[in-house]
Amino acid sequence: MSAPAIKIRITVNGTVHVTDASPTMRLLDFLRNELGLTGAKEGCGGGECGACTVLVDGAPICSCLMVLGSAAERQVTTVEGLGDGAGGLDPVQQAFVEEGAVQCGYCTPGLVMSARALVDSDKELTDEVVRTALAGNICRCTGYKKVVDAVRKVGAAAPDAQATSDHSKEQP
Ligand code: FES
Ligand code: FES
Incomplete structure:
Protein backbone atom coordinates (compact mmCIF):
# COMPACT_ATOMS: atom_id res chain seq x y z
CA MET A 1 0.00 0.00 0.00
CA LEU A 82 19.84 15.55 -23.01
CA GLY A 83 20.77 17.46 -26.13
CA ASP A 84 20.68 21.15 -26.85
CA GLY A 85 16.96 21.66 -26.24
CA ALA A 86 16.35 22.36 -29.92
CA GLY A 87 16.32 18.79 -31.17
CA GLY A 88 20.09 18.39 -31.40
CA LEU A 89 21.49 15.22 -29.95
CA ASP A 90 23.79 14.96 -26.98
CA PRO A 91 27.30 13.89 -28.05
CA VAL A 92 26.70 10.49 -26.44
CA GLN A 93 23.51 10.00 -28.43
CA GLN A 94 25.25 11.16 -31.61
CA ALA A 95 28.06 8.67 -31.06
CA PHE A 96 25.55 5.84 -30.56
CA VAL A 97 24.00 6.77 -33.91
CA GLU A 98 27.34 7.00 -35.69
CA GLU A 99 28.61 3.70 -34.29
CA GLY A 100 25.35 1.83 -34.89
CA ALA A 101 25.14 1.01 -31.19
CA VAL A 102 21.37 0.47 -31.20
CA GLN A 103 19.22 -2.46 -32.22
CA CYS A 104 15.70 -2.63 -30.73
CA GLY A 105 16.58 0.38 -28.56
CA TYR A 106 14.90 -0.74 -25.36
CA CYS A 107 18.11 -0.58 -23.36
CA THR A 108 19.43 2.50 -25.13
CA PRO A 109 18.10 5.33 -22.93
CA GLY A 110 19.55 3.63 -19.86
CA LEU A 111 22.87 3.00 -21.55
CA VAL A 112 23.02 6.59 -22.76
CA MET A 113 22.38 7.95 -19.28
CA SER A 114 25.04 5.73 -17.69
CA ALA A 115 27.44 6.74 -20.45
CA ARG A 116 26.62 10.42 -19.97
CA ALA A 117 27.49 10.18 -16.28
CA LEU A 118 30.74 8.40 -17.13
CA VAL A 119 31.74 11.04 -19.68
CA ASP A 120 30.96 13.76 -17.14
CA SER A 121 33.21 12.05 -14.59
CA ASP A 122 36.29 13.01 -16.62
CA LYS A 123 37.75 9.53 -16.25
CA GLU A 124 39.96 8.29 -19.03
CA LEU A 125 37.60 6.23 -21.16
CA THR A 126 39.55 3.04 -21.60
CA ASP A 127 37.78 -0.08 -22.77
CA GLU A 128 37.83 -1.47 -19.25
CA VAL A 129 36.56 1.74 -17.63
CA VAL A 130 33.65 1.96 -20.07
CA ARG A 131 32.70 -1.70 -19.70
CA THR A 132 32.80 -1.42 -15.90
CA ALA A 133 30.65 1.74 -15.90
CA LEU A 134 28.07 0.13 -18.16
CA ALA A 135 28.07 -3.25 -16.43
CA GLY A 136 24.68 -2.55 -14.86
CA ASN A 137 23.02 -1.95 -18.21
CA ILE A 138 21.91 -5.14 -19.90
CA CYS A 139 21.23 -5.37 -23.63
CA ARG A 140 19.28 -8.42 -24.73
CA CYS A 141 19.89 -7.85 -28.44
CA THR A 142 23.60 -8.12 -28.94
CA GLY A 143 27.08 -7.67 -27.57
CA TYR A 144 28.42 -4.42 -26.28
CA LYS A 145 31.33 -3.62 -28.59
CA LYS A 146 29.57 -0.90 -30.59
CA VAL A 147 28.26 0.66 -27.40
CA VAL A 148 31.73 0.73 -25.90
CA ASP A 149 33.15 2.10 -29.15
CA ALA A 150 30.54 4.88 -29.11
CA VAL A 151 31.32 5.93 -25.56
CA ARG A 152 35.05 5.87 -26.18
CA LYS A 153 34.51 7.98 -29.28
CA VAL A 154 32.95 10.70 -27.14
CA GLY A 155 35.96 10.62 -24.87
CA ALA A 156 38.33 10.82 -27.80
CA ALA A 157 36.46 13.85 -29.15
CA ALA A 158 36.56 15.72 -25.83
CA PRO A 159 38.81 18.80 -25.94
CA ASP A 160 41.10 17.53 -23.22
CA ALA A 161 41.13 13.94 -24.39
CA GLN A 162 44.48 12.33 -24.14
CA ALA A 163 46.12 11.66 -27.46
CA THR A 164 47.15 8.23 -26.40
CA SER A 165 44.75 5.31 -26.36
CA ASP A 166 44.94 2.15 -24.35
CA HIS A 167 45.58 -1.13 -26.01
CA SER A 168 43.35 -3.27 -23.87
CA LYS A 169 42.15 -6.37 -25.57
CA GLU A 170 38.79 -6.01 -27.26
CA GLN A 171 35.98 -8.37 -26.32
CA PRO A 172 33.03 -9.32 -28.49
S1 FES B 1 13.80 -1.79 -14.65
FE1 FES B 1 15.08 -0.81 -13.23
S2 FES B 1 16.90 -1.98 -13.22
FE2 FES B 1 15.57 -3.06 -14.56
S1 FES C 1 19.25 -2.82 -28.30
FE1 FES C 1 17.66 -4.20 -27.79
S2 FES C 1 17.87 -4.51 -25.66
FE2 FES C 1 19.59 -3.38 -26.23
Whole structure:
Protein backbone atom coordinates (compact mmCIF):
# COMPACT_ATOMS: atom_id res chain seq x y z
CA MET A 1 0.00 0.00 0.00
CA SER A 2 1.38 3.39 -0.94
CA ALA A 3 1.83 6.16 1.59
CA PRO A 4 -0.60 9.10 1.56
CA ALA A 5 0.18 11.93 -0.83
CA ILE A 6 2.31 14.80 0.34
CA LYS A 7 3.65 17.84 -1.44
CA ILE A 8 6.88 16.97 -3.21
CA ARG A 9 9.19 19.31 -5.05
CA ILE A 10 11.44 17.80 -7.66
CA THR A 11 13.38 19.19 -10.60
CA VAL A 12 13.25 17.15 -13.79
CA ASN A 13 15.23 18.18 -16.83
CA GLY A 14 15.56 21.69 -15.42
CA THR A 15 11.85 22.17 -14.72
CA VAL A 16 10.68 22.41 -11.12
CA HIS A 17 7.61 20.33 -10.33
CA VAL A 18 5.64 20.69 -7.11
CA THR A 19 3.24 17.82 -6.92
CA ASP A 20 0.93 16.08 -4.48
CA ALA A 21 1.98 12.47 -4.69
CA SER A 22 2.76 9.46 -2.59
CA PRO A 23 6.40 9.56 -1.47
CA THR A 24 6.52 5.80 -1.98
CA MET A 25 5.64 6.02 -5.67
CA ARG A 26 8.56 4.78 -7.74
CA LEU A 27 10.48 7.53 -9.48
CA LEU A 28 10.13 5.52 -12.71
CA ASP A 29 6.33 5.63 -12.44
CA PHE A 30 6.33 9.33 -11.64
CA LEU A 31 8.47 10.10 -14.69
CA ARG A 32 6.54 7.89 -17.08
CA ASN A 33 2.97 8.18 -15.82
CA GLU A 34 2.82 11.63 -14.26
CA LEU A 35 5.23 13.56 -16.48
CA GLY A 36 4.91 11.52 -19.67
CA LEU A 37 8.66 11.03 -19.90
CA THR A 38 8.74 7.52 -21.29
CA GLY A 39 12.42 7.38 -22.21
CA ALA A 40 13.30 5.48 -19.05
CA LYS A 41 12.04 1.93 -19.54
CA GLU A 42 10.95 -0.80 -17.18
CA GLY A 43 12.76 -4.05 -17.77
CA CYS A 44 13.24 -6.13 -14.67
CA GLY A 45 11.73 -3.74 -12.16
CA GLY A 46 14.30 -4.91 -9.65
CA GLY A 47 17.58 -3.09 -10.22
CA GLU A 48 19.07 -5.74 -12.48
CA CYS A 49 18.84 -4.44 -16.06
CA GLY A 50 19.48 -0.68 -16.04
CA ALA A 51 16.77 0.11 -18.60
CA CYS A 52 15.26 2.60 -16.18
CA THR A 53 18.49 4.52 -15.55
CA VAL A 54 18.23 8.27 -15.01
CA LEU A 55 20.61 10.75 -13.40
CA VAL A 56 19.88 12.06 -9.92
CA ASP A 57 22.18 14.94 -9.04
CA GLY A 58 24.37 13.70 -11.89
CA ALA A 59 24.70 10.11 -10.70
CA PRO A 60 23.11 7.20 -12.58
CA ILE A 61 20.43 5.41 -10.58
CA CYS A 62 17.79 2.81 -11.29
CA SER A 63 14.55 4.75 -11.17
CA CYS A 64 12.64 1.53 -10.51
CA LEU A 65 14.37 1.34 -7.13
CA MET A 66 14.14 4.97 -6.03
CA VAL A 67 10.94 6.26 -4.47
CA LEU A 68 9.73 9.73 -5.23
CA GLY A 69 10.29 10.87 -1.67
CA SER A 70 14.01 10.12 -2.02
CA ALA A 71 14.18 12.19 -5.20
CA ALA A 72 12.53 15.22 -3.60
CA GLU A 73 14.54 18.45 -3.75
CA ARG A 74 16.97 16.81 -6.16
CA GLN A 75 17.84 17.26 -9.83
CA VAL A 76 16.67 14.45 -12.08
CA THR A 77 17.76 14.15 -15.69
CA THR A 78 16.13 11.75 -18.10
CA VAL A 79 17.14 10.96 -21.65
CA GLU A 80 14.61 13.57 -22.79
CA GLY A 81 16.70 16.19 -20.99
CA LEU A 82 19.84 15.55 -23.01
CA GLY A 83 20.77 17.46 -26.13
CA ASP A 84 20.68 21.15 -26.85
CA GLY A 85 16.96 21.66 -26.24
CA ALA A 86 16.35 22.36 -29.92
CA GLY A 87 16.32 18.79 -31.17
CA GLY A 88 20.09 18.39 -31.40
CA LEU A 89 21.49 15.22 -29.95
CA ASP A 90 23.79 14.96 -26.98
CA PRO A 91 27.30 13.89 -28.05
CA VAL A 92 26.70 10.49 -26.44
CA GLN A 93 23.51 10.00 -28.43
CA GLN A 94 25.25 11.16 -31.61
CA ALA A 95 28.06 8.67 -31.06
CA PHE A 96 25.55 5.84 -30.56
CA VAL A 97 24.00 6.77 -33.91
CA GLU A 98 27.34 7.00 -35.69
CA GLU A 99 28.61 3.70 -34.29
CA GLY A 100 25.35 1.83 -34.89
CA ALA A 101 25.14 1.01 -31.19
CA VAL A 102 21.37 0.47 -31.20
CA GLN A 103 19.22 -2.46 -32.22
CA CYS A 104 15.70 -2.63 -30.73
CA GLY A 105 16.58 0.38 -28.56
CA TYR A 106 14.90 -0.74 -25.36
CA CYS A 107 18.11 -0.58 -23.36
CA THR A 108 19.43 2.50 -25.13
CA PRO A 109 18.10 5.33 -22.93
CA GLY A 110 19.55 3.63 -19.86
CA LEU A 111 22.87 3.00 -21.55
CA VAL A 112 23.02 6.59 -22.76
CA MET A 113 22.38 7.95 -19.28
CA SER A 114 25.04 5.73 -17.69
CA ALA A 115 27.44 6.74 -20.45
CA ARG A 116 26.62 10.42 -19.97
CA ALA A 117 27.49 10.18 -16.28
CA LEU A 118 30.74 8.40 -17.13
CA VAL A 119 31.74 11.04 -19.68
CA ASP A 120 30.96 13.76 -17.14
CA SER A 121 33.21 12.05 -14.59
CA ASP A 122 36.29 13.01 -16.62
CA LYS A 123 37.75 9.53 -16.25
CA GLU A 124 39.96 8.29 -19.03
CA LEU A 125 37.60 6.23 -21.16
CA THR A 126 39.55 3.04 -21.60
CA ASP A 127 37.78 -0.08 -22.77
CA GLU A 128 37.83 -1.47 -19.25
CA VAL A 129 36.56 1.74 -17.63
CA VAL A 130 33.65 1.96 -20.07
CA ARG A 131 32.70 -1.70 -19.70
CA THR A 132 32.80 -1.42 -15.90
CA ALA A 133 30.65 1.74 -15.90
CA LEU A 134 28.07 0.13 -18.16
CA ALA A 135 28.07 -3.25 -16.43
CA GLY A 136 24.68 -2.55 -14.86
CA ASN A 137 23.02 -1.95 -18.21
CA ILE A 138 21.91 -5.14 -19.90
CA CYS A 139 21.23 -5.37 -23.63
CA ARG A 140 19.28 -8.42 -24.73
CA CYS A 141 19.89 -7.85 -28.44
CA THR A 142 23.60 -8.12 -28.94
CA GLY A 143 27.08 -7.67 -27.57
CA TYR A 144 28.42 -4.42 -26.28
CA LYS A 145 31.33 -3.62 -28.59
CA LYS A 146 29.57 -0.90 -30.59
CA VAL A 147 28.26 0.66 -27.40
CA VAL A 148 31.73 0.73 -25.90
CA ASP A 149 33.15 2.10 -29.15
CA ALA A 150 30.54 4.88 -29.11
CA VAL A 151 31.32 5.93 -25.56
CA ARG A 152 35.05 5.87 -26.18
CA LYS A 153 34.51 7.98 -29.28
CA VAL A 154 32.95 10.70 -27.14
CA GLY A 155 35.96 10.62 -24.87
CA ALA A 156 38.33 10.82 -27.80
CA ALA A 157 36.46 13.85 -29.15
CA ALA A 158 36.56 15.72 -25.83
CA PRO A 159 38.81 18.80 -25.94
CA ASP A 160 41.10 17.53 -23.22
CA ALA A 161 41.13 13.94 -24.39
CA GLN A 162 44.48 12.33 -24.14
CA ALA A 163 46.12 11.66 -27.46
CA THR A 164 47.15 8.23 -26.40
CA SER A 165 44.75 5.31 -26.36
CA ASP A 166 44.94 2.15 -24.35
CA HIS A 167 45.58 -1.13 -26.01
CA SER A 168 43.35 -3.27 -23.87
CA LYS A 169 42.15 -6.37 -25.57
CA GLU A 170 38.79 -6.01 -27.26
CA GLN A 171 35.98 -8.37 -26.32
CA PRO A 172 33.03 -9.32 -28.49
S1 FES B 1 13.80 -1.79 -14.65
FE1 FES B 1 15.08 -0.81 -13.23
S2 FES B 1 16.90 -1.98 -13.22
FE2 FES B 1 15.57 -3.06 -14.56
S1 FES C 1 19.25 -2.82 -28.30
FE1 FES C 1 17.66 -4.20 -27.79
S2 FES C 1 17.87 -4.51 -25.66
FE2 FES C 1 19.59 -3.38 -26.23
